[in-house]
Amino acid sequence: xxxxxxxxxxxxxxxxxxxxxxxxxxxxxxxxxxxxxxxxxxxxxxxxxxxxxxxxxxxxxxxxxxxxxxxxxxxxxxxxxxxxxxxxxxxxxxxxxxxxxxxxxxxxxxxxxxxxxxxxxxxxxxxxxxxxxxxxxxxxxxxxxxxxxxxxxxxxxxxxxxxxxxxxxxxxxxxxxxxxxxxxxxxxxxxxxxxxxxxxxxxxxxxxxxxxxxxxxxxxxxxxxxxxxxxxxxxxxxxxxxxxxxxxxxxxxxxxxxxxxxxxxxxxxxxxxxxxxxxxxxxxxxxxxxxxxxxxxxxxxxxxxxxxxxxxxxxxxxxxxxxxxxxxxxxxxxxxxxxxxxxxxxxxxxxxxxxxxxxxxxxxxxxxxxxxxxxxxxxxxxxxxxxxxxxxxxxxxxxxxxxxxxxxxxxxxxxxxxxxxxxxxxxxxxx
Numbered sequence: 001x002x003x004x005x006x007x008x009x010x011x012x013x014x015x016x017x018x019x020x021x022x023x024x025x026x027x028x029x030x031x032x033x034x035x036x037x038x039x040x041x042x043x044x045x046x047x048x049x050x051x052x053x054x055x056x057x058x059x060x061x062x063x064x065x066x067x068x069x070x071x072x073x074x075x076x077x078x079x080x081x082x083x084x085x086x087x088x089x090x091x092x093x094x095x096x097x098x099x100x101x102x103x104x105x106x107x108x109x110x111x112x113x114x115x116x117x118x119x120x121x122x123x124x125x126x127x128x129x130x131x132x133x134x135x136x137x138x139x140x141x142x143x144x145x146x147x148x149x150x151x152x153x154x155x156x157x158x159x160x161x162x163x164x165x166x167x168x169x170x171x172x173x174x175x176x177x178x179x180x181x182x183x184x185x186x187x188x189x190x191x192x193x194x195x196x197x198x199x200x201x202x203x204x205x206x207x208x209x210x211x212x213x214x215x216x217x218x219x220x221x222x223x224x225x226x227x228x229x230x231x232x233x234x235x236x237x238x239x240x241x242x243x244x245x246x247x248x249x250x251x252x253x254x255x256x257x258x259x260x261x262x263x264x265x266x267x268x269x270x271x272x273x274x275x276x277x278x279x280x281x282x283x284x285x286x287x288x289x290x291x292x293x294x295x296x297x298x299x300x301x302x303x304x305x306x307x308x309x310x311x312x313x314x315x316x317x318x319x320x321x322x323x324x325x326x327x328x329x330x331x332x333x334x335x336x337x338x339x340x341x342x343x344x345x346x347x348x349x350x351x352x353x354x355x356x357x358x359x360x361x362x363x364x365x366x367x368x369x370x371x372x373x374x375x376x377x378x379x380x381x382x383x384x385x386x387x388x389x390x391x392x393x394x395x396x397x398x399x400x401x402x403x404x405x406x407x408x409x410x411x412x413x414x415x416x417x418x419x420x421x422x423x424x425x426x427x428x429x430x431x
Contacts (some may be wrong), residue, residue, distance in 0.1 A: 031324040086296055112197075119410075
């Protein structure tokens with residue numbers, strides 16, 4: 001029974017999928033630094049999106065604030081700076097999400113068992129809890145001490161509420177309505193991954209192609225171009241990741257490799273469409289005062305066709321060649337922490353209030369200033385996560401590695417399953 005539980009749904013039909021960053025699964029993984037550099041760029045785009053999305057200006061005081069509902073950038077007068085920010089930073093958020101997920105999914109071993117997927121979630125949860133509980137304690141301390149810079153509280157007392165506390169204690173279980181939607185969506189995708197692969201592998205090439213085309217037309221076509229179309233794929237859930245993996249797996253299993261030149265042309269063409277949409281949407285809003293969201297609609301979800309085209313093409317370019325640059329690999333290993341730290345609510349509010357980005361978004365040099373702020377913020381987060389990695393290596397993973405505790409827990413569960421099965425069998429025999 002233990003072996004069945006461990007190996008159920010494993011699929012070894014594609015040995016190429018056991019390759020991770022250029023080496024076989026039986027060997028020690030060697031990261032492809034080109035892919036890792038793309039991972040860093042993806043996180044830069046995500047943080048830059050948060051910078052322009054959450055930054056605003058209080059109309060009463062004229063001070064910079066953090067506000068996710070004001071659409072402050074979209075309502076600014078039409079300018080070159082505004083169009084560039086909407087094209088590369090505002091729309092870059094979902095592009096970064098597609099890239100970040102596709103990099104992870106591209107190298108997932110298709111023969112991964114349920115145990116291996118649970119182990120990945122276990123390792124993910126350890127890092128998530130480190131930051132959710134750690135940042136909660138720091139936020140409580142900052143709110144209690146009433147630290148202010150200058151005059152504005154770093155953490156307001158009303159930010160420490162029941163929702164934040166529950167979300168910090170159970171970050172993955174409350175992700176869709178709590179702290180980090182990506183954590184919950186990716187964890188759910190991992191748990192379902194063995195079944196997803198087995199289901200897709202059961203399809204013929206023709207059936208897989210029909211499924212991919214049908215979903216593309218529904219969710220990236222109609223719903224991706226026509227605002228009134230609501231077909232159940234709104235983005236921000238594990239369903240988005242299943243959809244993206246279904247598309248990606250069709251390419252990996254059944255299509256000839258796309259040429260790098262074609263991928264670059266796709267990226268350039270897609271960004272041109274975003275640029276034109278931002279300019280046209282800005283002009284319409286300037287004249288009518290309506291349809292502000294039209295300026296960024298084409299990249300407003302990770303299931304829209306433009307983020308998929310750019311993200312998929314970027315991954316293709318990065319995986320064509322290999323490189324091994326240790327410092328890039330180490331830097332990339334901290335990128336998930338950048339997301340966790342910068343998206344923690346009290347931290348998010350402080351970041352986009354104190355940087356004053358809302359005050360400069362209309363300036364010609366705004367894109368440079370925002371990029372510099374994002375790089376500096378990411379650098380601080382990188383240092384924090386390198387410290388976390390050191391603590392884990394010296395304390396938590398000192399015995400048994402990153403999955404030592406998980407292996408013991410899994411072994412106990414297996415023993416209990418065997419015991420229950422034995423008792424049930426004996427009970428049936430006695431009847």
